[in-house]
Amino acid sequence: MTKQYFGFSVLEQRSVNLDSEMPAELESLYQKEPSLRACIACGNCAAVCSAGHFAEMQFYRLNVMARRGLLHEMVGKAAACMLCGRCQMSCPRGVNIRHAVLMMSQL
Amino acid sequence: MTKQKVAIIGAGPAGLQSAVSLAELGYEVDLYEKKSRPGGHLAEWHVLFPDMQPAGELLDSLMQKVLAHPQIRLETGVNISGLERAGNSWQLIQSDSVRGEADAVVLASGFKLFEASKKEEYGHGIYPAVISSAELEAIFNREKEWPFEKTNKSPKIGLVHCVGSRDAKCGNLYCSKACCITAVKQAIELKKTFPASEVYCFYMDMRMFGLGYEELYHKAQLDYKVHFIRGRLSEASPSGAGRIQVKAEDTLMGRPLKLTLDMLVLMVGMTASVSPEVKENTVELKEYANKGEFVKIPGAVIGAAQWLKPGLFVAGACKGPATLPEVLNDARATALDLRNYLSGVL
Ligand code: SF4
Ligand code: SF4
Ligand code: SF4
Secondary structure (H helix, E strand, O other): OOOOOOOOOOOOOOEOOOOOOOOOOHHHHHHHHHHHHHHOOOOHHOOOOOOOOOOOOOOHHHHHHOOOOOOOOOOEEEEEEOOOOOHHOOOOOOOOHHHHHHHHHHO | OOOOOEEEEOOOHHHHHHHHHHHHOEEEEEEEEEEOOOOOOHHHHHOOOOEEEHHHHHHHHHHHHHHHHOEEEEEEOOOOOOOEEEEOEEEEEEOOOEEEEEEEEEEEEEEEEEHHHHHHOOOOOOOOOOEEHHHHHHHHOOOOOOOOOOOOOEEEEEEEEEEOOHHHOOOEEOOOOOOHHHHHHHHHHHHHHHOOOEEEEOOOOOOOOOHHHHHHHHHHHHHHOOOOOOOEEEEEOOOOOOOEEEEEEEOOOOEEEEEOHHHHHHEEEEEEEEEEEEOOOOEEEEEEOOOOOOOEEEOHHHHOOEEEEEEEEOOOHHHOOOOOOHHHHHHHHHHHHHHHHHHOOO
């Protein structure tokens, strides 16, 4: 007999599992750029992003991936950044984005 | 001429501040409290947002003013169940007999906290690791034990926003206003108590409207490393050794998320406590029984007097969710309206 789920089950393959150990590099990323923690995912950085015209570049999403420990996904996407700095000029939380992306892409 | 008298129903922050303001304006004040002690929810809180001032300090300073004022008479354990108009004054009814009489009345009956167990999918009252935000305050006040082992110095703790608020399923469409900032405050207190802990806030929106709130949120992120996850918790289930597994949609990732916790705190909202039934010459003060509404003041937005009937004023959070500074200011404003009424201006 198949197991009956009541209501809400989580699809294992797609799910974010916060019980798994966070990668050690995450802490060093935060140490190199503490302002990453101040992001509120407003999306401004993505809306003004120069690279966003050509590639899938949404900085705040990289940051969310980092927070969830999905560093592999994050590093791959960070490569699209051209380090132009437009995002940083518009960030309401003063996140040092250009430096942060550089650190992300070098992890 | 004898001094005019005002009766106040409820000795929480709204009632206490009304009493002080009215006594300072020269009135005799009878202050009635249903419970055995004054202070309302303030008496059960630990520290206050956003300045982390001990709640006891504020209550003590209010109580000192109340007790020091010769014109204020405080009576606890008195349940005023209704009012009756008698000429130009109001009679206060306690179980069918007249308890007192006053020229004007202030209803300051406050709010009730949402009963967390009504939100069944979170398992409050079933799993000991699931507690309400009020119970967490009791733990901070050392009136209650942590629901996990004393040896656990790095607990994982989740805080769920909007429990019983913004939720048509609970019949409460409104936002309770104070619980987002309470969650931020409690998250910081938790990190101060257990620096090695991980604290996760599950929010729908961060409603940081007050002075100093957004700054505290920023501090929680940057200095205390509190995690904020946007998504409403779908359920909490037991996961062995008294721990709790929670599931939610991580809406920023667009993926489902799961997490096992040592403690889950439900940020319960505010609900109505007393629903007055207003008739021609009587007002029945009914206890909120599942379906009650906050006291509605017609025209309140355009600055009309905060009263239900001539001489019957309403102050504080019994009109709807409010923060402490709002409640205290409302009590002062109500006192002025009341003076205008009694001196024939209003
Ligand atoms: S603009 Fe700043 S705060 Fe907004 S999402 Fe980007 S990094 Fe975060
Ligand atoms: S610095 Fe990178 S992320 Fe920021 S706007 Fe330029 S390309 Fe986009
Ligand atoms: S203040 Fe925050 S937690 Fe409370 S009901 Fe409003 S949005 Fe929800």
